[in-house]
Amino acid sequence: MRQTKIKGPEQLIEKVSKQPSKIGKVNSAHAKKRILLAASELFALGGISALSVRSIADAAGVSTIGIYSHFNGKQGILDALFIEGYQMVHDTMAFSTVDLSARQILLKGVRGYLTLANQYEGHYRLIFGENGNQYEPSDEAREMSSKAFKRLVSHSCIILPPNSPWPLKQKIALDLWAFVHGYVSLKHHATSAMISEQHWQEMAVEGISIHIDALIAKYPTSQTK
Amino acid sequence: MRQTKIKGPEQLIEKVSKQPSKIGKVNSAHAKKRILLAASELFALGGISALSVRSIADAAGVSTIGIYSHFNGKQGILDALFIEGYQMVHDTMAFSTVDLSARQILLKGVRGYLTLANQYEGHYRLIFGENGNQYEPSDEAREMSSKAFKRLVSHSCIILPPNSPWPLKQKIALDLWAFVHGYVSLKHHATSAMISEQHWQEMAVEGISIHIDALIAKYPTSQTK
DNA sequence: TGACAAATATAACAGTGTTATGCTTAACTA
DNA sequence: TAGTTAAGCATAACACTGTTATATTTGTCA
Numbered sequence: 001m002r003q004t005k006i007k008g009p010e011q012l013i014e015k016v017s018k019q020p021s022k023i024g025k026v027n028s029a030h031a032k033k034r035i036l037l038a039a040s041e042l043f044a045l046g047g048i049s050a051l052s053v054r055s056i057a058d059a060a061g062v063s064t065i066g067i068y069s070h071f072n073g074k075q076g077i078l079d080a081l082f083i084e085g086y087q088m089v090h091d092t093m094a095f096s097t098v099d100l101s102a103r104q105i106l107l108k109g110v111r112g113y114l115t116l117a118n119q120y121e122g123h124y125r126l127i128f129g130e131n132g133n134q135y136e137p138s139d140e141a142r143e144m145s146s147k148a149f150k151r152l153v154s155h156s157c158i159i160l161p162p163n164s165p166w167p168l169k170q171k172i173a174l175d176l177w178a179f180v181h182g183y184v185s186l187k188h189h190a191t192s193a194m195i196s197e198q199h200w201q202e203m204a205v206e207g208i209s210i211h212i213d214a215l216i217a218k219y220p221t222s223q224t225k
Numbered sequence: 226m227r228q229t230k231i232k233g234p235e236q237l238i239e240k241v242s243k244q245p246s247k248i249g250k251v252n253s254a255h256a257k258k259r260i261l262l263a264a265s266e267l268f269a270l271g272g273i274s275a276l277s278v279r280s281i282a283d284a285a286g287v288s289t290i291g292i293y294s295h296f297n298g299k300q301g302i303l304d305a306l307f308i309e310g311y312q313m314v315h316d317t318m319a320f321s322t323v324d325l326s327a328r329q330i331l332l333k334g335v336r337g338y339l340t341l342a343n344q345y346e347g348h349y350r351l352i353f354g355e356n357g358n359q360y361e362p363s364d365e366a367r368e369m370s371s372k373a374f375k376r377l378v379s380h381s382c383i384i385l386p387p388n389s390p391w392p393l394k395q396k397i398a399l400d401l402w403a404f405v406h407g408y409v410s411l412k413h414h415a416t417s418a419m420i421s422e423q424h425w426q427e428m429a430v431e432g433i434s435i436h437i438d439a440l441i442a443k444y445p446t447s448q449t450k
Numbered sequence: 451t452g453a454c455a456a457a458t459a460t461a462a463c464a465g466t467g468t469t470a471t472g473c474t475t476a477a478c479t480a
Numbered sequence: 481t482a483g484t485t486a487a488g489c490a491t492a493a494c495a496c497t498g499t500t501a502t503a504t505t506t507g508t509c510a
Contacts, residue, residue: 031488049358053467063490065469070488074467128414130354133274134467146419170420174411175432179400182407186399189353194371195395207400214439256457278498288459290500295457299498359498451510458505466497474489480482 032070035060039077040084047122048130051077078126078135083144085123090148092116093155102158106212107205109155110180114201117184128185152177159215172215179208257295259285264302265309272347273356276302303351303360308369310348315373317341318380327383331437332430334380335405339426342409353410377402384440397440404433 038059042050053074057064071077092112097105117124127145137145156176157169183204263284267275278299282289296302317337322330342349352370362370381401382394408429 065489125354128410129350130358133355142418145415149419171428174416174420178407178411179404181411182403185353185410186403186406190370191399193367194374195399203396210439211436214435290458
């Protein structure tokens with residue numbers, strides 16, 4: 001009874017979009033995609049609070065157990081979103097630096113980061129701790145974050161003399177990252193009620209510009225073109 | 226049946242520590258103190274994950290409903306800890322500035338902040354979002370945070386010329402706060418696995434020194450003595 | 451003493467993440 | 481082609497969360 005038996009009608013209705021094709025895993029892959037899509041949508045709308053296993057399962061049209069078959073439960077869902085977030089950071093930092101001064105490169109990175117953080121606030125909050133305290137990034141997720149940080153380093157080390165030691169390059173990137181991230185985080189929490197300014201992004205750029213200029217002055221032998 | 230009836234034995238055992246005394250509210254005040262103390266201890270040990278209403282009630286020797294009588298449920302507990310955290314920031318910034326240069330004042334504030342964040346990591350994480358996403362600071366808590374920020378402003382504005390406009394003073398303090406907080410937050414989350422350095426506090430001070438020096442250079446007419 | 455308000459205890463409710471139990475379905479093998 | 485086998489699914493349950501309704505005890509005041 002392989003192909004001789006006709007499939008039940010409800011399945012034909014369910015899986016019209018693409019023919020069942022040869023491999024059965026395709027349906028599973030579809031379920032996996034649907035789950036991740038549903039999770040992303042719920043996440044974008046209501047943040048992490050809207051992300052319950054049951055709500056994701058309902059929105060994706062699967063049973064709750066499906067979240068555990070295709071992902072590693074809620075941990076797996078959050079991990080996927082965590083990686084998605086750092087992937088976007090990584091992609092945002094993939095811009096051409098030709099015909100740009102060191103100052104322009106760094107400011108471009110800073111602006112891209114700030115815009116991203118503003119646009120994907122949910123991902124940002126997830127990455128930086130607001131994960132309900134029952135989620136630890138997996139090794140894969142950590143690797144993605146490390147990859148993104150390396151790209152930050154590779155951009156910011158243009159301000160240093162060539163052949164600078166790696167720890168110094170890391171340190172420069174860490175300084176800049178801390179400054180930018182600190183602004184985003186303060187915006188998300190403490191200062192949102194204290195500072196009346198709406199153009200906080202320009203405030204951040206302005207503050208970080210001071211630091212960048214100080215770095216340029218401190219390392220006059222940099223590769224600035 | 227007021228005083229004529231002898232109290233149950235289990236209650237006498239419960240309240241031996243101090244005699245029931247004249248006013249009945251005394252016991253309540255004691256219960257409130259016990260609850261807050263138990264919550265603080267659990268919080269210090271296991272962070273916010275260890276703070277369940279039932280565990281607090283058990284540790285304090287009261288019923289779960291006591292958390293709702295004396296506090297406003299979990300929201301009230303977290304609010305108290307939130308205020309406690311900002312109170313410590315406020316107190317840490319209460320140091321004498323006599324015989325100190327502007328640079329020394331700012332660095333002293335930065336070091337105090339970093340030490341505090343290191344020592345009371347639980348409070349810090351609570352203040353900056355890791356609250357399980359079901360807690361919003363009350364008006365009283367926000368007021369405490371605003372009070373602490375004002376003290377940050379009052380210290381950092383020494384780097385500005387006298388009679389600088391208030392928004393500029395805020396901006397300078399915000400820059401410094403963002404930088405310092407960014408370091409703490411990165412330490413708590415992303416970079417803990419990337420950066421091998423253990424002396425991150427000195428790294429932070431070093432990075433922020435660059436910014437402070439840039440500010441001093443930018444505002445030569447400051448009140449530096 | 452009796453009435454009233456506050457604090458407490460028990461239990462339940464609705465929600466969470468997770469998992470054990472069956473059952474269906476698909477795929478591979480002889 | 482027939483049969484074994486593994487994977488996916490659904491139902492229900494478990495242990496836990498914050499919160500609350502009900503009922504009982506407690507203490508204060510008139």
